[in-house]
Amino acid sequence: MTQPAYRRADLTIDQQHALLTAARTLAAEFDGTFGAETIDRFLHTSYDQFAGRATVANFLPLMAERFARQRLRALARVEGKDHSGTPIVLFLCVHNAGRSQMALGFFTHLAGDRAIGWSGGSEPGERINPSAIEAMRERGIDITGEYPKPWTHEIAQAADVIVTMGCGDACPVFPGKRYEDWALADPAGQSVDAVRPIRDEIERRVRALLDELGVPAAAGNT
Known part of the structure; x- marks a missing residue:
């Protein structure tokens, strides 16, 4: 594999090394699916x-690797290189910091490996809402490992269901996709007390969606 050129002026030596390591990891994961140039x-x-x-800044290479992995998996589905048939649901809101992150948390927790959940925002924030983190922690779900991120065309195209939560016209529209718009209060700037009913409504809707998709919720969860 030809070594990628990471010597950009905006990268430190450590970041260059971390990205090169990430490229090697992704190349091994997607060997036979995508070439070095795409990765x-x-x-x-x-x-x-x-x-x-x-x-x-130290987390940038790790975030880039995780997001690139998600995008490459999406591209594989779009290009017909993924034949697993596992349903994919994309949760979208404005900042990808509250509602869509809680929905993803419940979806991943309840679906396990029987379905794939992704999330994104039309205007991604800098961090996940602390009240959303605490509200989910009360339900035994840790969402601190997630981070606000945008949606991309390949991610939206790969999804079987796109759930929107307040992003309006900024949300992607692709013909033939199944869309659901969940009218939910925005937890931004709200206390944990105010976020709890939003969290509970999200859980109810996620469970209903899983049922519609024929994906059984994991026994004993929340």
Whole structure:
């Protein structure tokens, strides 16, 4: 594999090394599916998505690797290279910091490996809403490992269901997709007390969606 050129003026030596390591990891994961050029491009564009707003620069290569992995999986589905048939649901809101993150948390927790959940925002924020984190922790679900991120065309195209929550015209529209619009209060700036009923309504809707998709919720969860 030809080594990608990561010697950009905006990257430190440590960041260059971390991105090169990420490229090697992704190349091994997608060997036989995508070539080095595609992986390099997705990794760099994913890095650029976060570089302008990340509060902790040291985490940028890791965030870029995780987002590039998600995008490459989506591209594999779009291009017919993924034949697993596992349903994919994309949860979208404005900042990807509250509602869509709680929905993803419940979906992943309840569906396990029987369905894939992704989330994104039309205007991603800098961090997940602390009240949403605490409200989900009360239900035994840790969403601190997630981070606000944008949606991309391949991610939206790969989804079987797109659930929107307040992003209006900024949300993607692709013919033939199943859409659901969940009218939910915005938890931004709200206390944990105010977020709890939003959380509970999200859980109810996620459970109903899983039932409609024929995906059984994991026994004993929440």
